[in-house]
Amino acid sequence: MLRIENLVCHSDGKSLLDIEGLHVKGGETLAVLGPNGAGKSTLLRAISGDCGYDGEVLVHGRSRRNWRSNYLARHLGVLPQSSVLTFPFLAHEVVSLGAIPLKLSQRGMREEIRRVMKLCDCDHLSERLFPSLSGGEKQRVQLARVLLQLSQAEESPLLLLDEPTSAQDLGHQHLMLRLTNQLAREGYGVISILHDLNHTLHYCKRCIVLENGRVRYQGRPDDVLAPEHIGEIWNYRPTFGWLQDDRLVLA
């Protein structure tokens, strides 16, 4: 569903990103890893059209430049790391903004809003003022908004998440990651920037590791996140072990 070919991003003559090829299928969960400044956010920004780039970003085989903007919006959703919204919307009103590119009846919209807010465990915040919520609560409300935006996709939608667990408490970190897996089972392609390697190991089918704007490693997390690779990239040697169900854990 997403294909990237020879993607190059510059800023002030400095190359930020140089990716020969990347392919994400519907139903796949891809983690984007790498040290600070490796180009993870730039990759997401290029895919979502927030920065200029050379090369091709194809969504469902068509260059993203050739999509009608509100049609693309129904198939490509982005969860930002944090929110700049300071105006006193109620949480459910923020979610309803996700319906801007959609065609929904008033009643259908109310039901959809309730459904996505439940999915993101923020239905109890529905009547609260958005600016008064905590960072993690805001992020979950924003995710509900993005899920509403993708709820009328005609082909499998692509969801981009910029550090979806960074503001969440332990329980909600796992809720968010389980949700991405559930969405992938429904056919979504999910690309998340993650910092927690255990999350990557346990929740993602595939990962890429960026370094200086290039793909250094890619493949199954079990293979990619070998301790010697981690040492190379992050300058840190983890200890590791296995859980009873044979899952690898890093510490």
Add this chain to the structure above:
Amino acid sequence: MRFSGLRVGAVLLAALAVSLMLSIATGPLALSGSQSLLALVDHLFDLQLAQLQEYQRAVIVDMRLPRTLLAVLTGALLAQCGAVMQGLFRNPLADPGIIGVSSGAAVGAVLAIVAAPAAWVAWATPVAAFSTGLLTTLAVYGLARTANGTSVTILLLAGVALAAFAGSAIGLMSYFASDQDLRSLSLWQMGSLTASSNTGLLLSLAALLLTSLQFQRRAAALNALLLGEAEARHLGIQVERLKLELILLTAVAVGIAVANTGVIGFVGLVVPHIVRMLVGPDHKRLLPLSAVCGALMLLLADTLARVLVPPAEIPVGIITALIGAPFFLFLLVKQRRLGKL
């Protein structure tokens, strides 16, 4: 506490109707309310119901009515522009007066009043006000925008600089004005509804219809813009085009308002705040209700300006500034407490 948009709208419209009658019936010449209204009905339907002298009729129809209408139209224009600018700048302190757009428009208007041939003034003033207002908006916007919205500090400082520049430019031009121009200039600079011409009224009406319609069509997009520019783009909105259209439309509205009445400050700041407190920040409700509430506010302020020191009258800009400036300070203090300044 939130109220339904319809209920607030109904209350505001009722209050506007009452203040319209109040405004028509108030003035240095004592005329009974019922007779004044009958005179209006006569004027509209060509009847003879009111028992008034011809000069009394003229006071109602030729003096009070145009002024009342100008107050309504200008108030609606300014309040709606304030609401749109606050959305565009993602900043509740934006207002055509505070960020210097009105000052910019005033420079153009004064230039036209002083320099344009007498026959052209009626048209040249709004056109010049629009042009310089547009330039100012673009300049302020370019200066204040950052990746995370607009910087309040730069916004306010740009307003200070532009107001100072406009003040001195207007002061300089007043040396070239004739005595008659000078008197109307100084009144106009304080913001006054006295000089209501038919051209001005028609232009205001056209501008209000145009901008209300166009703003309303972009209400959902404005809501999305509050999320952030990138987020709005992800929702399928063509952000750069939207911003340019909004800047053009507000420049039209502010230009025409300023050409007619001079700089009437704070209506665009105070009104959207009140409406937001009542019905929330959704632009679909905020924009039309701000228009009605702005019309009501300016009408009441003008009525007050006419009755405080009879038979003289205070320029209405002084009244709105007296109410608006403390309100602005209150907002500043509130924002400072939230750590946003």
